[in-house]
Amino acid sequence: MSPLPLLTILFFKLWNKQLHVGRNVEIDPRAFIARGGRVTLGDESVIRAGAMLLPSSGSISIGNKTSINQYTVINGQGGVTIGNSVMVAAFVAIFAANHIFDDPNLPILEQGTGTRGGIKIEDDVWIGTHAVILDGVIIGRGSVIGAGTVVTKNVLPYSVVAGVPGKIVRSRAPRTTSNSKGQT
Numbered sequence: 001m002s003p004l005p006l007l008t009i010l011f012f013k014l015w016n017k018q019l020h021v022g023r024n025v026e027i028d029p030r031a032f033i034a035r036g037g038r039v040t041l042g043d044e045s046v047i048r049a050g051a052m053l054l055p056s057s058g059s060i061s062i063g064n065k066t067s068i069n070q071y072t073v074i075n076g077q078g079g080v081t082i083g084n085s086v087m088v089a090a091f092v093a094i095f096a097a098n099h100i101f102d103d104p105n106l107p108i109l110e111q112g113t114g115t116r117g118g119i120k121i122e123d124d125v126w127i128g129t130h131a132v133i134l135d136g137v138i139i140g141r142g143s144v145i146g147a148g149t150v151v152t153k154n155v156l157p158y159s160v161v162a163g164v165p166g167k168i169v170r171s172r173a174p175r176t177t178s179n180s181k182g183q184t
Contacts, residue, residue, distance in 0.1 A: 008027050008028070008029045009021055009025065009027055011029075012027055012033050015033070015035065016033055016034070016035045016039065017035075018035070018037060018038045018039060018055070019033060019039045019040075019041075020038070020039070020040045020041070021041050022040075022041055022042045022043035022044070022045065022064065023043045023044070024043060024044045025041050025042075025043070025044065025045050025046070025047075026045075026046045026047070027041075027046075027047045028047060028048050028049040028050075028051070030049035030050055031047045031048065031049060031050065031051045031052070031053075032050075032051070032052045032053070033047070033052075033053045034052070034053065034054045034055060034056075035055075036054075036055050036056060036057055037055025037056060037057050037058050037059050037060070037076055038055060038059040038060070038061075039053050039055055039059070039060045039061075039062075039076075040059075040060070040061045040062065041062050042061075042062055042063040042064035042065070042066060042084065043064045043065070044064055044065045045062050045063070045064065045065065045066045045067070045068075046066075046067040046068070047068050048067070048068060048069045048070045048072075048090075049070050049071075050070045050071040051068045051069065051070065051071065051072045051073075051074075052071075052072070052073045052074070053068075053074050053076070054073065054074065054075050054076065055076040055077075056075050056076055056077040056097065057077060058076040058077040058078055058079050058080070058096060058097075058115075058118070059076050059079050059080070060074055060076035060080045060082075061080070061081045061082065062082045062086075063082055063083045063084035063085070063086065063123065064084045064085070065084055065085045066082055066083070066084060066085065066086040066087075066088070067086075067087055067088065068088045069087075069088060069089050069090040069092075070090040070091070071090055071091050072088050072089075072090065072091065072092040072093070072094070073092075073093050073094070073095075074094045075094065075095045075096060075097055076096055076118075077096055077097035077113065077115055078096035078097050078115025078116065078117060078118035078119070078135055078136075079096055079115075079117075079118030079119070080094055080096045080118060080119045080120075080121075081118070081119070081120045081121070082121045083121060083122045083123035083124070083125065083141070084123045084124070085123055085124050086121055086123065086124070086125045086126075086127070087125070087126045087127065088127045089126075089127060089128050089129040089130075089131070089147070090129050091129050091130045092127050092128075092129065092130065092131050092132070092133070093131075093132045093133070094119060094121075094132075094133045095119075095132075095133070095134060095135060096115055096118045096119045096135045097113045097114070097115050097135055098113065098114060098115070098116070098134070098135050099111065099112075099113055100112050100113060100114050115135055115136075116135045116136030117135070117136050118135065118136070119133055119134075119135060119136070119137055119138075119139075120137075120138045120139070121133070121138075121139045122138070122139060122140055122141040122142075122143075122157070123141050123142075124141055124142045125139055125140075125141070125142070125143050125144070125145070126143075126144045126145070127139075127145045128144070128145055128146050128147035128148070128149065129147045129148075130147055130148045131145045131146070131147065131148065131149045131150070131151065132149070132150045132151065133145070133151045134150070134151060134152050137151055137152070137153060137154050137155070138154045138155070139151065139154075139155045140154075140155050140156050140157030140158065140159060141157045141158070142157055142158040142172065142173075143155050143156075143157065143158060143159045143160070143161065143172075144159075144160045144161070144172065145161050145162075145166065146160070146161060146162035146163070146166075146169075148162075148164070149161055149162050149163060149164065149166040150163075150164045150165050150166055151165075151166045152165045152166065153165070153166070155168070156168065156171075157173070158171055158172045158173035158174070159171055159172070160172055
């Protein structure tokens with residue numbers, strides 16, 4: 001085994017003392033993991049080139065066997081939790097914060113940021129390229145988020161969501177079996 005993967009992880013851990021890395025994690029040396037909050041990478045997770053993990057005084061937790069692909073940006077100000085076996089395609093944006101803009105007499109830049117409780121992505125989810133996941137949502141287990149979708153509301157487990165804003169287009173929930181009388 002090449003020493004480069006181990007050196008890459010060592011570099012990131014020296015750079016960010018709040019980085020916790022599980023077993024057999026792959027971090028491309030061209031990824032960026034910022035300081036300023038806790039970042040946890042589960043066993044066998046993969047962070048690809050150009051991915052940016054920005055805890056922003058919050059936290060980012062990525063489960064086991066989860067992949068964060070090229071040029072995905074995760075802002076963890078309100079907290080981001082990503083489950084196990086999640087596939088996040090390239091160019092996805094996950095933002096657990098938003099700008100405050102309530103006062104029309106004050107420049108938006110001066111009103112700060114806030115959060116609606118962060119983002120939770122449950123196990124076995126696939127997020128397609130260029131999707132945007134906004135603060136305050138839970139994406140249920142087994143869901144698929146289509147390419148280019150903007151998720152603004154909670155997603156039920158085993159849903160397929162597409163569009164702007166994202167809407168459920170079908171379910172992939174496991175079918176129940178019926179007994180001999182046709183009852184479930």
